[in-house]
Amino acid sequence: MAISLSGLANFDSWTASFGLYASNAWNSADLEPDGIDNWSEYLFGGNPTNHDATAILPTVGIEGSWMEYVYRRRNDYQAQGLTYTVEATTNLVSNLWNTNGVVEIDFGSVNPEIDSVTNRVSTEERPEQFIRLRVW
Numbered sequence: 001m002a003i004s005l006s007g008l009a010n011f012d013s014w015t016a017s018f019g020l021y022a023s024n025a026w027n028s029a030d031l032e033p034d035g036i037d038n039w040s041e042y043l044f045g046g047n048p049t050n051h052d053a054t055a056i057l058p059t060v061g062i063e064g065s066w067m068e069y070v071y072r073r074r075n076d077y078q079a080q081g082l083t084y085t086v087e088a089t090t091n092l093v094s095n096l097w098n099t100n101g102v103v104e105i106d107f108g109s110v111n112p113e114i115d116s117v118t119n120r121v122s123t124e125e126r127p128e129q130f131i132r133l134r135v136w
Contacts, residue, residue: 010080011042018048043135044072045114058133066120069131075115085134086119090126101125
């Protein structure tokens with residue numbers, strides 16, 4: 001997952017709302033630790049003081065002839081200047097990722113700040129592939 005820093009004023013407010021200050025509020029800090037840093041907790045609607053990685057990380061499953069990829073997205077992402085992009089490739093060596101064939105099919109509210117977004121990729125057209133989420 002590629003993440004660049006933007007929307008820091010709101011990130012700072014978010015960390016302060018959990019009582020995080022100084023090095024505990026750094027984007028790379030992971031207090032619990034659950035393996036998810038503060039910046040990723042912010043992007044996916046987690047709580048930096050709770051072990052919640054399994055609840056906020058993307059999931060993948062097969063539904064008929066589709067691979068479905070579900071992730072959590074801030075519903076104010078556009079106002080924050082954030083971009084969430086699901087990409088696929090059939091070859092990790094080439095590092096050629098693209099959005100060809102990736103279709104966002106649904107999204108719905110998880111809570112007032114976070115949406116759940118479902119994407120699909122056909123397994124008939126490309127039976128062996130890899131998928132990733134880029135946030136910047």
